[in-house]
Amino acid sequence: MNVIWTPTAELSYAKELDKINKKWSVNEIMDFMNLVDDFVKKLESGIIEGKVSQKTNLRSFVISKQTTLYFDAFEDTQTIELLLFWNNKDNPKELKEFLNI
Template sequence: MPLDIIWTPTARISYFEILQYFDDNFTQAELKEFEKLVREVLKLIGEFPKIYEYSEESDTHRCVLSPEVSLYYQVEENSQEIELLVFWDNRQDPDNLNLG
């Protein structure tokens, strides 16, 4: 049974910012393909939550969605939930990434 996926406010805001970036800089077909990819990845994460790279230091998983975007999330073992933390623009300074 797939785990529930919870969107933090930061994840929701950053996702819409990424969609705006794609809308401004890519074709509509590329934007739709990215949205489809996110849906597929979320389904995969729900089924296999530990499939992507894990960082013990931050207790997070990282899925590289495209050269421009990574998704960071946590697996909440006790509650059987996955918490989406942020859709990160990979062009940004990684020192600014706050996962806490």
């Protein structure tokens, strides 16, 4: 599978790294980056994990207690689009706005 990072995914990933950096240490940043890298590698190999929304058909996967990754999978083109890294403590109404639901 081809994994594509949308601009929103790239920006929200950077924001999550910044939040981790402000609260924790470099070790936690590296741990988070490794969790994301491991999950992306699974996606690239065709292992698609996570919940599927009945409403939007988007998928979500909890990367860590604090962060959920939202993504879309297109079987016909063998493509996965990473959409958003969401801090689970943020306002859920904003999540709906980001995902246009």
